[in-house]
Amino acid sequence: MARLTPEELEQKIHAVLREQPPRRAPMSLEARVLGEIARRQALPWWQQSYAYWPNAVKLSFLVIATGIAGALLLFSMQLLGVVSGESVRQLFEPVFGAVHTLRAGASAVIGLVTPSMPEFSNTFLYGGLAILGGAYAVMLGLGATAYRVLWQHR
Amino acid sequence: MTPVDFTTFMRNYQDMVYSTAVRLLGNDAQAEDISQEVFLKAYERYDDLSTSPTAGGWLKTVTTNLSINHLQRYRKRWSFFSDLVHRDSDGEDSGEVEFAAPDGDFLADLNQGDRRAWVERALDELPDHQRVPLVLYHFEDMPYDDIARQLGVSLSKIKTDILRGRTALAQILMRSGTEHESLTAQR
Numbered sequence: 001m002a003r004l005t006p007e008e009l010e011q012k013i014h015a016v017l018r019e020q021p022p023r024r025a026p027m028s029l030e031a032r033v034l035g036e037i038a039r040r041q042a043l044p045w046w047q048q049s050y051a052y053w054p055n056a057v058k059l060s061f062l063v064i065a066t067g068i069a070g071a072l073l074l075f076s077m078q079l080l081g082v083v084s085g086e087s088v089r090q091l092f093e094p095v096f097g098a099v100h101t102l103r104a105g106a107s108a109v110i111g112l113v114t115p116s117m118p119e120f121s122n123t124f125l126y127g128g129l130a131i132l133g134g135a136y137a138v139m140l141g142l143g144a145t146a147y148r149v150l151w152q153h154r
Numbered sequence: 155m156t157p158v159d160f161t162t163f164m165r166n167y168q169d170m171v172y173s174t175a176v177r178l179l180g181n182d183a184q185a186e187d188i189s190q191e192v193f194l195k196a197y198e199r200y201d202d203l204s205t206s207p208t209a210g211g212w213l214k215t216v217t218t219n220l221s222i223n224h225l226q227r228y229r230k231r232w233s234f235f236s237d238l239v240h241r242d243s244d245g246e247d248s249g250e251v252e253f254a255a256p257d258g259d260f261l262a263d264l265n266q267g268d269r270r271a272w273v274e275r276a277l278d279e280l281p282d283h284q285r286v287p288l289v290l291y292h293f294e295d296m297p298y299d300d301i302a303r304q305l306g307v308s309l310s311k312i313k314t315d316i317l318r319g320r321t322a323l324a325q326i327l328m329r330s331g332t333e334h335e336s337l338t339a340q341r
Binding site: 006009010012013014016017018019020021022023024025026028029030032033034036037040049051 | 160161164165168169170171172173176177182186189190193194197198270273274277288292293317320321323324327
């Protein structure tokens with residue numbers, strides 16, 4: 001019975017394995033990859049990865065994300081007492097001002113529209129919601145029936 | 155970039171990518187899935203890769219990592235199996251492992267095509283915990299400690315798994331119908 005040391009066995013196995021040529025990729029691989037690339041390219045930008053978003057959206061996302069991260073950091077520092085509440089308020093004064101202006105504008109618009117709207121009683125409101133819900137259920141039922149009758153057995 | 159450029163790029167590397175994946179995974183369908191994933195990642199970075207001299211290395215690394223990640227999704231089952239095998243055969247580690255081998259070279263009497271097919275089949279027959287480190291060591295030239303780190307297991311276990319893998323592979327290769335003589339691998 002011949003004997004092989006682990007080193008000899010390693011050399012023999014290494015020689016056998018390194019002689020192996022690459023395995024041939026299946027014919028279907030190329031078509032699968034190209035098909036998946038085409039499918040992904042056909043998707044709208046918001047369903048694709050960040051790299052494929054339009055530059056304006058990328059920039060807006062970065063600005064908003066940085067703003068939120070900065071605000072969270074500042075408020076965390078305020079909670080920990082590292083910075084004072086007054087300095088945070090001063091820093092965000094322009095933002096608070098813009099929000100206040102927007103709220104005032106929205107209130108003014110609502111104030112203009114409200115007097116012209118009729119008064120609704122609760123019964124009228126709940127009745128309307130019930131009719132809407134019923135119509136939705138009927139539409140769903142009709143859609144499912146139409147699908148089963150007209151489409152499923154084609 | 156044009157699709158034609160990328161198709162040419164893919165044709166140049168698809169056998170290498172698929173070989174790496176199928177030898178690590180031991181499964182044709184999973185290897186095709188992993189190869190597809192590798193080329194989709196390559197497509198996203200094609201502007202850099204198309205002119206890079208290290209594109210082949212990048213593809214090989216990504217293929218190896220994705221294949222190992224895929225295997226590690228079943229890690230609990232794999233570890234359990236591996237531990238079970240080691241517990242059951244602790245005695246073998248301290249003794250000699252016997253197997254039969256032909257004179258000179260394994261599979262010497264087979265023609266080249268049969269020989270290649272036989273070796274690939276023998277690799278596929280190995281359990282994951284032996285095949286994966288064996289492939290990383292012999293095909294990917296990774297040292298033991300890198301394999302241990304990548305697979306998240308101890309260095310001694312990797313060495314044992316690779317030695318057992320070689321022995322098992324030799325035993326499988328011996329079934330080629332050539333003239334045999336008994337060999338003993340001693341630790």
